[in-house]
Amino acid sequence: xxxxxxxxxxxxxxxxxxxxxxxxxxxxxxxxxxxxxxxxxxxxxxxxxxxxxxxxxxxxxxxxxxxxxxxxxxxxxxxxxxxxxxxxxxxxxxxxxxxxx
Amino acid sequence: xxxxxxxxxxxxxxxxxxxxxxxxxxxxxxxxxxxxxxxxxxxxxxxxxxxxxxxxxxxxxxxxxxxxxxxxxxxxxxxxxxxxxxxxxxxxxxxxxxxxxxxxxxxxxxxxxxxxxxxxxxxxxxxxxxxxxxxxxxxxxxxxxxxxxxxxxxxxxxxxxxxxxxxxxxxxxxxxxxxxxxxxxxxxxxxxxxxxxxxxxxxxxxxxxxxxxxxxxxxxxxxxxxxxxxxxxxxxxxxxxxxxxxxxxxxxxxxxxxxxxxxxxxxxxxxxxxxxxxxxxxxxxxxxxxxxxxxxxxxxxxxxxxxxxxxxxxxxxxxxxxxxxxxxxxxxxxxxxxxxxxxxxxxxxxxxxxxxxxxxxxxxxxxxxxxxxxxxxxxxxxxxxxxxxxxxxxxxxxxxxxxxxxxxxxxxxxxxxxxxxxxxxxxxxxxxxxxxxxxxxxxxxxx
Numbered sequence: 001x002x003x004x005x006x007x008x009x010x011x012x013x014x015x016x017x018x019x020x021x022x023x024x025x026x027x028x029x030x031x032x033x034x035x036x037x038x039x040x041x042x043x044x045x046x047x048x049x050x051x052x053x054x055x056x057x058x059x060x061x062x063x064x065x066x067x068x069x070x071x072x073x074x075x076x077x078x079x080x081x082x083x084x085x086x087x088x089x090x091x092x093x094x095x096x097x098x099x100x101x
Numbered sequence: 102x103x104x105x106x107x108x109x110x111x112x113x114x115x116x117x118x119x120x121x122x123x124x125x126x127x128x129x130x131x132x133x134x135x136x137x138x139x140x141x142x143x144x145x146x147x148x149x150x151x152x153x154x155x156x157x158x159x160x161x162x163x164x165x166x167x168x169x170x171x172x173x174x175x176x177x178x179x180x181x182x183x184x185x186x187x188x189x190x191x192x193x194x195x196x197x198x199x200x201x202x203x204x205x206x207x208x209x210x211x212x213x214x215x216x217x218x219x220x221x222x223x224x225x226x227x228x229x230x231x232x233x234x235x236x237x238x239x240x241x242x243x244x245x246x247x248x249x250x251x252x253x254x255x256x257x258x259x260x261x262x263x264x265x266x267x268x269x270x271x272x273x274x275x276x277x278x279x280x281x282x283x284x285x286x287x288x289x290x291x292x293x294x295x296x297x298x299x300x301x302x303x304x305x306x307x308x309x310x311x312x313x314x315x316x317x318x319x320x321x322x323x324x325x326x327x328x329x330x331x332x333x334x335x336x337x338x339x340x341x342x343x344x345x346x347x348x349x350x351x352x353x354x355x356x357x358x359x360x361x362x363x364x365x366x367x368x369x370x371x372x373x374x375x376x377x378x379x380x381x382x383x384x385x386x387x388x389x390x391x392x393x394x395x396x397x398x399x400x401x402x403x404x405x406x407x408x409x410x411x412x413x414x415x416x417x418x419x420x421x422x423x424x425x426x427x428x429x430x431x432x433x434x435x436x437x438x439x440x441x442x443x444x445x446x447x448x449x450x451x452x453x454x455x456x457x458x459x460x461x462x463x464x465x466x467x468x469x470x471x472x473x474x475x476x477x478x479x480x481x482x483x484x485x486x487x488x489x490x491x492x493x494x495x496x497x498x499x500x501x502x503x504x505x506x507x508x509x510x511x512x513x514x515x516x517x518x519x520x521x522x523x524x525x526x527x528x529x530x531x532x533x534x535x536x537x538x539x540x541x542x543x544x545x546x547x548x
Binding site for chain 2 (some may be wrong): 002005006016017018035037058
């Protein structure tokens, strides 16, 4: 039982990933067009309903646009909708995402 | 998080709501896609919550944070995150007794909680005799962490799990299967506790003593026990999916320890599953499924009518994802003798699994809403009411597998994406390997 074992690591090596910074923030949400991204989890649309109501209460001039994902993630799991998703993003000033988790 | 990162990469600021217990998962997902500084707002809404009052209260409580996430100026780190060091662990990671090695590995989160065999140089070298590929050959980078599953990394985890070298070809094909569909990484981390179920076909099953008969998925066979275990360790140590860090399975799933069976091809009246998947009968193959649950039923009757009624009657309307029927050779023969092909059985299930009239109303629910969010084409089409709807994502939502001993019990696999099948490539020295390890089988004493 006192035998000594020199052992190899089971933890996989991984290359460093190039890291990206965030997009510049907005100075104010008033008058902006805000995207509401909703995935297919049950809580997601309910969360965004409340978010939209609160947004419009606080910023009456805000506009909203919703994108309904069919899955957990448009970019990862819906390659056929990539262009549609990109076009939607292009028309927005910012996005609030609800993934239901 | 993946969509938020995609949005930020398109020069648009974003913020994502994240359940407060899921922050580790969110950060790992963001790091894996190169944006560890992504902004999210923790909230107190459990996954899949449908209680509007709870949601209203929770979102109202954090709404200032949402506004701040979109308007508060970026920090220097958020504008340009500092590059991270490569993760290149030392090859030899520890020296110690059996107990010390186990404690060292366990405390780093590298095990499944059970003791492991210390992966020494000598044992890993023996494991590597199970493949013609060099140790540094990269089999796959596994999402989300993009850990490099090299042949040696697979062999190290295989030793830990108690594998024999004859399982290496199975494990290498299994790792390819894990990488084939991006949804597999999500399944492994899902709140739904989906577990990989591995089905083995072809000559490798007999050569490596992978059980296909009585109790195929119960403990007691080194192959069935250690193949699934090794692939679970690879998921943890390569893919980087650890419990309550990235794996947010709420209830958990015992199948995550190991869940492996060979198809009982010699007693099946039909072509084996890997042939259905386009391979040749003489090929060896591994198939990966990700069911949430496994249900067993005694059939209403053991003739074709009783068996089919049991299958169709066991399909719950609000279920999600693929459906697998596990038939014993006895039940498969009963269906075949009555003229049923495997395809005809599958088609019968899809056609007849329907939501009973008034089902949701009887439960006090609004039946105008889709209850199966795993099957996106179910609402607003002529198929409304059909439970298993073929879709572009899953053209055969019901599948049939034959394994287990002779008996009447039936099994059902519920949920997950369509099966992924990979051919197993055997090494040139396969016959010698098989000869060397074929007799590693339990010899039970009678009493």
